[in-house]
Amino acid sequence: MARSLGPLAPEAVCGAIPTRDLLEAGVGRRELAGPLWQRLGHGVRGWYDLDALDPDVRIQVTVAQQPPGTVIGGWAALHHQGVPMMDGRTGPGGQQLQPMLVHVGERGRSRPSTLLDVDRGRLVGTDVVEQNGVLVTTPTAACVAIARRYGAEEGLVAADAGARAGLTSRAALQEYVASRRRARSINRARLMAELVDGRSASPPESRFRYVWVVVAGLAVPLVNASVVAAFGVVVGKPDLLDLEAATVGEYDGEQHRALDHHTADNAREEAFEGMGLIVSRATSLDLWPGRDQLVQRLLRANARGLARDRSRDRWGWRP
Numbered sequence: 001m002a003r004s005l006g007p008l009a010p011e012a013v014c015g016a017i018p019t020r021d022l023l024e025a026g027v028g029r030r031e032l033a034g035p036l037w038q039r040l041g042h043g044v045r046g047w048y049d050l051d052a053l054d055p056d057v058r059i060q061v062t063v064a065q066q067p068p069g070t071v072i073g074g075w076a077a078l079h080h081q082g083v084p085m086m087d088g089r090t091g092p093g094g095q096q097l098q099p100m101l102v103h104v105g106e107r108g109r110s111r112p113s114t115l116l117d118v119d120r121g122r123l124v125g126t127d128v129v130e131q132n133g134v135l136v137t138t139p140t141a142a143c144v145a146i147a148r149r150y151g152a153e154e155g156l157v158a159a160d161a162g163a164r165a166g167l168t169s170r171a172a173l174q175e176y177v178a179s180r181r182r183a184r185s186i187n188r189a190r191l192m193a194e195l196v197d198g199r200s201a202s203p204p205e206s207r208f209r210y211v212w213v214v215v216a217g218l219a220v221p222l223v224n225a226s227v228v229a230a231f232g233v234v235v236g237k238p239d240l241l242d243l244e245a246a247t248v249g250e251y252d253g254e255q256h257r258a259l260d261h262h263t264a265d266n267a268r269e270e271a272f273e274g275m276g277l278i279v280s281r282a283t284s285l286d287l288w289p290g291r292d293q294l295v296q297r298l299l300r301a302n303a304r305g306l307a308r309d310r311s312r313d314r315w316g317w318r319p
Helices: 002-012 019-024 055-065 074-080 139-150 152-164 170-179 186-195 203-215 259-274 291-306
Strands: 037-041 044-047 071-073 100-103 116-119 128-131 134-137 226-228 234-236 240-242 247-251 278-282 316-318
Touching: 019 044, 037 055, 044 055, 055 071, 055 074, 055 100, 071 074, 071 139, 074 100, 074 134, 074 139, 074 152, 100 139, 116 139, 134 139, 139 152, 139 170, 139 186, 152 186, 152 203, 170 186, 186 203, 203 240, 203 247, 203 291, 234 259, 247 259, 247 291, 259 278, 278 291
Parallel strands: 071 134, 100 116, 247 278
Antiparallel strands: 037 044, 071 100, 128 134, 226 234, 226 316, 240 247
C-alpha cells in the first residue's frame, strides 16, 4: 500500500484528496474501491478512518469539488482562519449540520444542496484573502454574510466567536455594514454589529444573549463580568448580568451535568441569590424548542428584579 501511494502517503491519512490526484500517484481504482478508502464526495476520497463530518474535512471536500476561483464563506471561512467554535454545527447538542456557503460569482455553475449554499453575489477584492492555499472571505465579511443570509442571531453567534478570536470587532463590523448600507437584508447585519461582544465564551451564550435582548426585549446585559461581595471578593462571573434589574443569566452546557460542575453551580447560584441577585438558567432545549417558556421566565425575573428592595442589595461588579 505504501509503495502505491508514493509521495501522497502523508496527505492520504490526514485529509480529503481528489481521486484524480490519487490515480496520478499510482493508487489503482481497485485499491480505491477497497476497504482502506472511503468516498467523501464526487471525485474525492479519504482514508477509511477519516471523519467525514469533521469541519476541516468538509472544507477540503468542498474546495476539491468546486472550480478554481470559488471562495469559501460563512462559518467555514471563520473556522479555516482560526475560529474553532464555528464548526458547522447547530441546534440542540450541536446535532444539526449547517450548509457550507460558497461564493461563485454571477457565472458560477455550482448548485445548492442540503449541505451547500451558493452565493452568486459580487465580492469586492478586500472581502477575499488566501489562507493556506484556500480562498476565503475575511472574518468580518463572513460574519456579515451569515447575518444577511441566515439572520441576526446566527450572525451574532459568528461575530462573537470571531471577536473573541481577535479576528473582527464591533467597530470593524459596523464600518463594514455602513459601507454596504444598500445591500439586501443589511438590517440583520446592523443589529448583529450593535450586539457583538467578544467576551461571550461560547455560541450558546451568544444565542442566550440574543434571546435576552431581541426576543425578550430586555436591556443589553454585561457579559462575563465579575460579581463581587464585601471587600471586593469575586463570587462568580455570570454569563449575563443586568445591573438595573439585578438579574443573572447562566447557560448550562453539557459539561454542567457532571457532578463537580453541578455542585459548583449550585453553590454559586445560592451565593448570588443571597446577595440579592435573581438567577435564570438556560439549557440548549431552552434556546430551541423551549424558547417561548424561556422568554416568559426572563420577563418574570426582570419584573421581580426591578420591583426589589434595593436597600437589600449586597453585591457589586467589576469588568
